[in-house]
Amino acid sequence: MLIKLTGGTVYDPASGVDGKQQDIYVQDGKIINKPTSEFLVDKEYDLKGKVVMSGAIDMHTHIGGGKGNIARTLLPEDHRNDPVASTHICRSGCGHAAPSTFITGYRYAEMGYTAGFEPAVLPINARQAHMEMGDIPILDKGGYVMLGSDDYLLRLLTAKKDQKAINDYVAWTMNAAKAIGVKVVNPGGINAFKFNQRKLDLDEQNSHYGVTPREILRVLATAVKEIGVSHPLHVHGCNLGVPGNMETTLDTIQGIGGLPMHLTHIQFHSYGTEGDFKFSSGAAKIAEAINKNKNITIDVGQILFGQTVTASGDNMRQHANHKFASPAKWVTMDIECDAGCGVVPFKYKDQNFVNALQWAIGLETFLLVEDPWRIFLTTDHPNGAPFTSYPHLIRLLMDRTFRNDVLSTIHPEAQKMTTLASIEREYTLQEIAIMTRAGAAKLIGLQNRGGLSAGNWADITIYTDNVDRQKMFEKPDYVFKDGELVVVDGKVVHTKWGTTHVVKPDYDKSIEKDLKTYFDKYLTMKVDNFKMSDDEITEDGRGSLTVHELKAVA
Amino acid sequence: MSEITEVPSPFCGIGTDDLTIKVDGLKISVVENGCTVNTPAFEHEITDTKARINSKEVSLKEAILHAASLLKNTNYPVIAGCSTDVNGMRGLLALADRIGAVVDNANFNNARKNILALQDSGWMNTTLAEIKNRCDLLLIVGADLEGFAPRFFEKYLWNEAMFLENTSDRDIIYLGTKPSGNASTSPSGKAAQVFECSNENLPEVVAVLRALLKGQQIQAESVEGISITDLTTIAEKLKAAKYGVVTWAAGALNYPHAELTVQTISEMVKDVNQTTRCSGFPLGGKEGDQTANQVCGWTTGYAARVSFTKGYPEYDPFLFETNELLNNGEVDALIWVNAFNAKANPPQTNLPTIVVARSGMTFEKEPDVFIPVGTPGIDHTGHAYRLDNVVAIRLKKLRDSGLPNTSEVLNAIEQVLREESVC
Known part of the structure; x- marks a missing residue:
């Protein structure tokens, strides 16, 4: 079937197209060049006056894995406010803060998203992450596997094993967990919490291993680079949420010594200690450091006001923040000498000074970081806000008047502590397309996604241009996934299954000998039963794997 | 005859995965690391291989069609037991969503x-x-x-x-x-x-x-x-x-x-x-309890006592209890799913009853439809949750029994009903 999308205004940063009227041809799920010989168009869409972008990619969203299911089980009252009935096309479920898997897929697609990446796949919980994502329709998905608080890595470091041994272990784990990236959460901190340490600064030693977060970051960032993984080490830094943590963040940037590093939900790591409440914005300094250090990418983790739930691997910090739980219930877990998790429901209030300033800090960060290829639009779903708030966030970025109107309603002391009102920048459509499409695909290392030139998979979103950007982005006219029309007028009309994106870096097979000994001696599962096989994702006939190439390593 | 090592168990809840099992045709013996829970559960013999309608052996297809016909005009069926692997639960929830059923895990009161x-x-x-x-x-x-x-x-x-x-x-x-x-x-x-x-x-x-x-x-x-x-x-x-x-x-x-x-x-x-x-x-969490709660959790937002009667999942830990629903005469059909334990019998009822369960069931009252299914981790691969609710174990296929999986059976019933609802 040949589909022609005629006359739309195309924003395709991947090929440098910025708001140009052009036709797009789709055949067998992919975008093709205009056929040179005679051809018959099976279906044509007149897109004159419409905005055409590739399908959006959420590069950091908690959509699969145990902590999400704990959050769901914890919050029946939240689901009850947003029940979703089945239709002849769609399954039923629930929405809002911790939506069910099917509703996650539908609602992302209904906003023009065609891929989402789970950033915190615990190796021991990888099966669950992939099984949950396997029940998310329409979207492509993938995961970043979490390392850094696992006892095996810390033992390697204490034993002064060389970088090659670390690289092999990281590559082995990525294969075992079917990952496309590597994440570290509160480096070594989740482990330190098990030894009753309640905080762990960048240069503070784990009381048992004597290893510091700085060392962990360095060896993991090096490993990711040396084994050729496109996505830089994905870092949830030390001291999340602690006033003054901007210094830690700046030190983390300096300390990585030019290695590629992605700092995630940086808003939660950009706090100063100035002012009457000893809580201030560090966004300007953080943005300055990011602008200067081209090896660094970030996503923001914007907070937006309202009820949500925070679900994190960082049980050390989640435990420290449990007193803010709203409603007052929370869960932490220590997990399998591997990692941990913490789930704390949260209600961000615009009349709460800290929350209001967090909101402003996130926006300052968006607006002060200059290069849209190195910053990504996230709320750290659901931690800062549910992903369904993205159209509102896009309006805040693209519409200064609207932004300042909202700013004038938040806690007055927070208004005084932010430079937001003076920032004139408004994001362009092309910059939004970079952050949510081309840049994200490039950062993750997705081949043939995130662009609209021939050879790309036909993940395409079409909007009606509207000065109210929230309205525009919350209801696309059409969404195509792999060339199939899945959404019309902001509603799912057809569902399909996306693929799971992975990389499969090589490793020295001999490391499995030591791993087997370790598993047999200390863990509760045989090492061969721990490793996921490809057919676990594909055997139900719905899932598929897309293996991406690694970078050539110098 | 073959010997399979490092076999994980879905029965004990603690995710034992060091069993050595001897397979001789359909006969299974736990050779190493068995216990009083796992050994009998693995060694339980296959007796039924054919589906039945009203005690009469029929083809799988006939049983599926008859089950679908029984469910077609029900208003408020309940799917109880819910003791199977992840894919089985996926199929179970798809069927429940289709027919507006209550889903109630047998061990939910605990x-x-x-x-x-x-x-x-x-x-x-x-x-x-x-x-x-x-x-x-x-x-x-x-x-x-x-x-x-x-x-x-x-x-x-x-x-x-x-x-x-x-x-x-x-x-x-x-x-x-x-x-x-x-x-x-x-x-x-x-x-x-x-x-x-x-x-x-x-x-x-x-x-x-x-x-x-x-x-x-x-x-x-x-x-x-x-x-x-x-x-x-x-x-x-x-x-x-x-x-x-x-x-x-x-x-x-x-x-x-x-x-x-x-x-x-x-x-x-x-x-x-x-x-x-x-x-x-x-x-807790033996024989698929955690699996039921996990899969129901990500599919509906709620643990495994959910009603789809209104078209969307509703959770009530008390109202949707199978025995209460049966005793109060609220439901109009019973589907019992238990791929792990042939000794777990469905509750007694005069309602139309469909049993999708492990081979070797002994019924006091023969159900309208009985479809024996393979046991996850013995007859087919699958996933089951351990009691700590974090670790899903990868279950192995140990023998070729020819028995269908829970998911195949429930998906097939759902498929028939879907096609009928579209026509």
Whole structure:
């Protein structure tokens, strides 16, 4: 079937197209060049006056894995406010803060998203992450596997094993967990919490291993680079949420010594200690450091006001923040000498000074970081806000008047502590397309996604241009996934299954000998039963794997 | 004949995966590392291989069509049991969504005691490998741990640990039920301390223990036969331990509002964490209970007692209980799904009944449709959750029985109904 999308205004940063009227041809799920010989168009869409972008990619969203299911089980009252009935096309479920898997897929697609990446796949919980994502329709998905608080890595470091041994272990784990990236959460901190340490600064030693977060970051960032993984080490830094943590963040940037590093939900790591409440914005300094250090990418983790739930691997910090739980219930877990998790429901209030300033800090960060290829639009779903708030966030970025109107309603002391009102920048459509499409695909290392030139998979979103950007982005006219029309007028009309994106870096097979000994001696599962096989994702006939190439390593 | 090693078990809940199993045609024998739970569950023989309609053997297709015809015009069916693997639960939930059924896991009344506590105040819990490597004090409340999981001590406590020099030194304390054997005595001969009371009295005992932990003054000298001095000692030990673990089995807390006991335990664990580390560890989740709650959790937002009657999932831990629905005459058909345990029988009812269950069922009243299915981890691959609710184990296929999977059967029924609803 040949589909022609005629006359739309195309924003395709991947090929440098910025708001140009052009036709797009789709055949067998992919975008093709205009056929040179005679051809018959099976279906044509007149897109004159419409905005055409590739399908959006959420590069950091908690959509699969145990902590999400704990959050769901914890919050029946939240689901009850947003029940979703089945239709002849769609399954039923629930929405809002911790939506069910099917509703996650539908609602992302209904906003023009065609891929989402789970950033915190615990190796021991990888099966669950992939099984949950396997029940998310329409979207492509993938995961970043979490390392850094696992006892095996810390033992390697204490034993002064060389970088090659670390690289092999990281590559082995990525294969075992079917990952496309590597994440570290509160480096070594989740482990330190098990030894009753309640905080762990960048240069503070784990009381048992004597290893510091700085060392962990360095060896993991090096490993990711040396084994050729496109996505830089994905870092949830030390001291999340602690006033003054901007210094830690700046030190983390300096300390990585030019290695590629992605700092995630940086808003939660950009706090100063100035002012009457000893809580201030560090966004300007953080943005300055990011602008200067081209090896660094970030996503923001914007907070937006309202009820949500925070679900994190960082049980050390989640435990420290449990007193803010709203409603007052929370869960932490220590997990399998591997990692941990913490789930704390949260209600961000615009009349709460800290929350209001967090909101402003996130926006300052968006607006002060200059290069849209190195910053990504996230709320750290659901931690800062549910992903369904993205159209509102896009309006805040693209519409200064609207932004300042909202700013004038938040806690007055927070208004005084932010430079937001003076920032004139408004994001362009092309910059939004970079952050949510081309840049994200490039950062993750997705081949043939995130662009609209021939050879790309036909993940395409079409909007009606509207000065109210929230309205525009919350209801696309059409969404195509792999060339199939899945959404019309902001509603799912057809569902399909996306693929799971992975990389499969090589490793020295001999490391499995030591791993087997370790598993047999200390863990509760045989090492061969721990490793996921490809057919676990594909055997139900719905899932598929897309293996991406690694970078050539110098 | 073949021998398969490192076989994981979906039966015991603790995710044992070191079984060696001999397969001879359809006959299975556990050769190594069996226990009183796993060995009979694996060795259970296949007797039925054919589906039946009203006792008459029929083809699988006929049984599926008949099941679909029974369900077609129901208003309020209930799918009970819900004891199968992840894919089986996926199929079960798709069918429930299609026909507007109640989904109710057979063991939910026990799981509910934990879930209500979780949903009211939460907890700080841990998993098996953390217990194995860190636990220096295990407080067992109202549970016979070795009766629950015969190999628990051997596998997780009395062997090498990363962070304990001598695992034989671990403190084991029983509060409530006393142990049924000596598995809790360490290899060096250190015996568990047992403070016995009847489980019905645990609410008072646990409440006093928590009060002592928080430094409250207690006027009484004993509570339900346990001296305050002994309870004070337990409290001090919890505070002195580096990584204490408090475990309980909701299934053994058989008295009204046992969720309050679970909550007191969980809140006490949080209290201990003000100064040192301590974790809770609920025992449960055999034969697919956790699997049911997990898959239902991500598919609906709720644990596995959900109604789809209104077109969207509604959760009520009390109203949607199968026996209540049957006794009150609220439902109009019963589907029983249990791929693990042929001894678990569906509740008695005169309603149209469809049983999708393990081969070898003995019925007091033959159901309208019986479809024997393969057992996950024996007849087909699959996934099942361990009791700690974090680790999903990859189940192996051990033999070619030709029995269909739960998911194949339920998906096929759903498919028939979907096609009919479109026509």
